[in-house]
Amino acid sequence: MSISAYVFDAYGTLFDVHAAARRHAERAGPDYQLLSEIWRAKQLEYSWVRSLMGAYTDFWTLTEQALDYAFQRVPSVDPALRADLLDAYRTLDCYPEVPAVLRHLKARGARVAILSNGTPEMLKTAVDKAALDTMIDDIISVDAVRIFKTAPAVYDIVTTGYRLYPQSVSFQSSNRWDVAGAAKFGFRTVWINRHGMPDEYRDLGPDLILPSLEGL
Template sequence: MPIKTCVFDAYGTLFDVAAAARQAATETEFPQLIDAWAALAEHWRLKQLQYSWLRAITGDHTDFWTVTQNALDWALEKADLSPNAALRERLLQLYWELQAYPEVPEMLTRLKQAGLNTAILSNGSPEMLDGAVQSAGIGAELDDVLSIESVGIFKPAPQCYDLVQQRFGGTRDEVLFVSSNGWDAAGAAAYGFDTVWVNRAGDPVDRLAGQPRHILTHLAAIPELAGVA
């Protein structure tokens, strides 16, 4: 079936999750980040994901902003950067202003000009996602921003992927789902979406039941995969 809807994960896929720590490291108030920001960003992201998975398994759901703060607190302690209220506040502020990857605006524009539906499906809370979309200036190129908060469980629970068809209709094979997270791409593939894993880090493919149909290193080729000439 031809692709009618392109759906993107947000954090790490459209938005650079390392941007907050990288930006803070350039600011004179936080010289301690100059050599530590990359490790801090990595630990912050890893714990953010781990906490979301654990909460999904245990049924102990909370919003993604709480998860993000909990993960940052762990990462700051891991990096021997806590307690530091000013640094914590600045990093959280910057997380609402994450930079989009350079190829994102043109890629989304091409999809929209071709008449495809475009959307985000993210673990992020609606407020977080709204902040990131506005900061990146890509709101006009998206038909919707879908948050898992409406179902109360984090990806890769199938209830999350259900949101796409509930919003846009059609069949699962008419959806091109794009994520930089291997586990998310695997979950969407097992669900039945045509799936792209944006493997920016060159990681091995996850040993999971679902396997991405396409593997890219950036988003620029998404229009071609969606059938846009």
């Protein structure tokens, strides 16, 4: 079946989640990378746990809570950086190849969308800052169903909204757990393995593995 829509995860796939801490690395000190890693890990953990509990809280709130936790784990970083780090997270850098790849897909006549845990406001701000707004048809947030990935209801937003079979959607994510969820739902999946990580969820493998979005 031909591909009718290319749907992208946002954080880690289009946008570099560690760019916020890197932007303030000098002020944060040598432990800025550790802070960023804990921040990201807890942000995701909170989303999974709240989905399992049925206690939805939007992703921006989880991002704030995860940063507060990271400060406690990494006391060498001054919590006075909180506001600046959060502002930087709203305007994360996109990966270098992203604009050209999205522009190429649009030129081919493909429908291009984001499907993300992020709130609509978070996603619009990031897209506008990176000047990707003319290359993306739709920004789809889990706020619509009030549960996070990898719940099937999230991926179903795309097939229901676009009136497509899952097999006609190509879903791209750098998050292996997200790829597993999308594969289980029936999407054609592309794992953007930017850091050469080992495979997981071998029973829910991707259709394609790429080191970046180039090659789509």
